[in-house]
Amino acid sequence: MANQPLPSDKHIQRRYLRQIQLPGFGEAGQQSLGEARVLIVGLGGLGCAVAQYLTAAGVGNITLLDGDDIALSNLQRQILFDEASIGANKADVAKQKLQQLNSQVQITAIDRHLDLPLAETLIASADLILDCTDNFTTRYLINDVAHFYKKNWVYASVLGFAGQVASFNTRLSCFRCLYPNVSEVPNCNQAGVLGVLPGIVGNLQALMAIQMLCCEQTCNQLVRFSGNDYSLQTIGLAKSRQCLICSGQQEYFQLHSHRCDESAQPRAITASQIKTFIEQHPNAKLADIRSPAEYQEHNAGGINIPLSDFESWFAGQVSQPLILLCQTGKRCQWLLGRLPASSTARSPVVYLEGGLDALTHPTHSLHLLKAL
Ligand SMILES: [Zn+2]
CATH class of the missing domain: 3.40.250.10 (Rhodanese-like domain)
Structure with a gap:
């Protein structure tokens, strides 16, 4: 919101006091969040959770990207939306709701799906990219363009009662090191999902994002969550010598040209x-x-x-x-x-x-x- 007056230091202090007082976060952490530019790709169950916490935490600049309109069957898990917003674009409605939560955050809504030219433009100008989509085509595109521009990104996915989140500093390893060649798996629309699952996994993704913006210690880790026994498993990720992207065999524009x-x-x-x-x-x-x-x-x-x-x-x-x-x-x-x-x-x-x-x-x- 371009016309909003700049918040005073006192206002920032008051608003974010509970996180600023955290040891290891402090005013420096808040400043890092305030200066960050984050791209959220997908405003489904994951994106709705992530976007709310990043907006509330004071991430300075957020771009929301989703070309889908809101449907009745989304409301069970996409908690930024309500019955009155059915038929409207997800990114546009999310922006309106988030701006009510925190008017000081610069939020841009884009009513489109991610394609190659858009990925180049948006990823090149972001500090961190969050994949909140439900398909591997977009994940590989985000990964490959992010690797080229040396950007960090966070992946999350949910299937049935399980979910996983992974953070990538693409200088160290990438999504293709972990999943070299996955054809599409069923998404929530096809396989079904409990609405709370993307909420839990999206919150883990938001936590990773905030920590990556403040320090890079959490990078290149995969966290698996089971909604059956509530267990969490953390795995360190390493570079694969066979990785098409990390080994330099291919560049993103060769892999994504049609x-x-x-x-x-x-x-x-x-x-x-x-x-x-x-x-x-x-x-x-x-x-x-x-x-x-x-x-x-x-x-x-x-x-x-x-x-x-x-x-x-x-x-x-x-x-x-x-x-x-x-x-x-x-x-x-x-x-x-x-x-x-x-x-x-x-x-x-x-x-x-x-x-x-x-x-x-x-x-x-x-x-x-x-x-x-
Ligand atoms: Zn790789």
Whole structure:
């Protein structure tokens, strides 16, 4: 809520006193929460529980993502919703309810399901991602993009009377190290669930999230909960040498592409060929397709068109020679494979092999690019 006045230090102290007074949490812990940007993917039973506690705890910036509308059969476990909200979008209603709980939290609701371009944009700008979905396709997408952007995330799932939660610092190990290749399992709609189960597991997920935002000690642990005998089992997670992502065999854009045009031949130029290319195409433009955050941190000039926006931007351009740039060249290679061959026939579109990483030494090439 942009128009809310900033809370005074006294107000923050009063509001969060019971957690600030905790040894090991204190004002530093509260400040970490207040500065955090959290993405919650899915506002079902898990997401409803997680979002309430993170909002109440004072996480500064929360993005809620869910493309589903509320149905009568959701009310048994999705406790942010009521009968009056049936038919409305889950993220929108959740935002309204959460904002009543804590007006000082910046909450954004997005009425969409997670796809690759959205994952790139939202995960790149989040400090922590919470998977509250019920499918492995989305989990793998979150994992693979989070690994690329070196983001921490927390996974949770519920099935029948059992649930599990796992935290990942993706520099250490990832979801694919734990589950290399799972095809879909039944979700709550198909297998049934007691409403209280996602509440319990979602609260464990919220606890992990808060501890990860304040310190990373809880990372890379899997906690299993049994609703039959109330037992909790904690398992440390290690990196797998066979993991596609951690071993560097695959990048997220290779694993999650469904529209790759195999007939299009990616065209790469090396750093030493930049000068010749610019001489041949003096009106060439440089387009850096990394995220705005990466671009701001370090760039070689040109314009920043993030990967997720590139295709719509490109469609509106007059034909012009382009040099595409990313960090390692891999995103550009993947992107060029998606562009129809006809669209790049009149004016060449090339990418810099090795990306910005290849420009560390040949400063002359960097100088040329800055001039574009
Ligand atoms: Zn891994």
